[in-house]
Amino acid sequence: MPELPEVEVTRRSFADRIAGARIVSVQLGKPLRWALGCDASALVGRTVLCVTRRGKYLLVHLDAGVLLLHLGMSGSLQFAPVLPPRGGHDHFELGTSRGCLRLHDPRRFGAVVFADSLDDPRALKLLERLGVEPLEAGFDPLLFYRALRLRRSSIKQVLLAGNTVVGVGNIYASEALFMAGIRPTTRADRLSKLRAARLHAAIVEVLQRAVALGGSTLRDFSSAEGQSGYFQLDARVYGREGLPCRVCETPIRGIRQGQRSTFFCPQCQKP
Template sequence: MPELPEVEVTRRSVGGIEGARVLAMRLGKPLRWPLGVEPQSIEGLRVGPIGRRGKYLWLPLMPEPDSLSDRSVGGLLVHLGMSGSLAFGEHLGAPGKHDHVELVTDRGLLRLTDPRRFGAVVWSSALDAEPAARLLAGLGPEPFDPAWTSEALHAALKTRRTAVKLALLSGELVVGAGNIYASDALWEAGIDPRTPCSRIGPLRSTRLHAAIQRVLGEAIAAGGSTLRDYRNAHGEVGQYQGLARVYGRAGEACARCGGRIRRIVQGQRATYFCIGCQRR
């Protein structure tokens, strides 16, 4: 599943569409939720600066600056689901059976490919209006928001008794620490993934906060992770999987202490950690 680094890399790789005029929108097989408007209603609108909240992309659409139209500003909220990816370019070829949404603009074609169809493209009049407000309501803080501090993380950890790895995957403590990145961040911080959140004190919270930011930052710089079919909007694969500290390395020696990396299952997801230097 594309996580925050992959979605952020996608956001950056479709930046060329900003300022483009929408000529048409074509829909294929239904995705998780309906679009919510007639595709023809967004023709002639301009794409504004693309944003991201958690694993959602926001494509604001607005009338021409000198237009007399009374159409309100809105946008498309995009989620890549389990296997989705966006492609953007002038020559993408004919759509295939897994290509379900196409936004035709005067700068190129934006295409959503989603073999499993768990993704979504939904119209909303604003991020704080329905349905966007409802879809974004349960998201935790952004990992690079200055307001998300180690003190804020510690305060959130103190109220939970669940294992810290599961709490990270929930997205309530912070968005973006998906399975690969949560495992690696916990290794960086020296914390056993089975540790109850409430047992993590201020010092270890500070280490975990820094580790999450460092791992996610490195993943974005590496273009995300490609374990199966993830590509950015230009068809380029991610490289972080080759840099992973512990994820996917069961049985190998820990780069820090030489101990063995172990694989367990938590919440039906694989967890990797070093039994020698990650402490409860």
């Protein structure tokens, strides 16, 4: 599933190029997770102002309204002056004066939703429960610690939930916990202020490094320019079960948490 770094990499790969473009056509394929929320033809003639991100949602701000895009489990965006004819897994296409933006999503868990504004109930339903953005100034170490003190679940599950801090997906949670020296099964409310501060710093560092490396391409993720990510080649624990820890050479362990794979070093990461 594309996580925050992949979504941010995607945003950066086309945001500047589509800004100022006028929408000239909209084509829909098979239904996605949620309906568009307006007649597609009503978008024609509107202008793209900018593209921002909230968690794993891309927000395409128009001169009237906003499109909220989610890549789901297997989605990716392409943006180019000209694209090949649409295939069976291409379910949304925005033709503009500066190029074509296309959502490719084999599993159709992605979505494109129109809202009149970010205060529209349709937008609030998707965005209002998201946690703090980890790559923005509002992600404060002390506030993070205080939020963890209220959570009795394992720290890995708290990170994945997205309502304390948003966008720390499975790969990046495993990597940040390793960097902070915290066992993923440790209860969130039992972390000391010092350990919470270490985790806060690790989350920021891991996500920044992931964005710099273009995200992670485990199956078919690519940016809107068709570029793959390389963070997975830099992983310390994720996907390395049975292999020696890069720090202490203890074999990396793999367990299941909430139906997701978790990887950690039993020597370097303490309960």
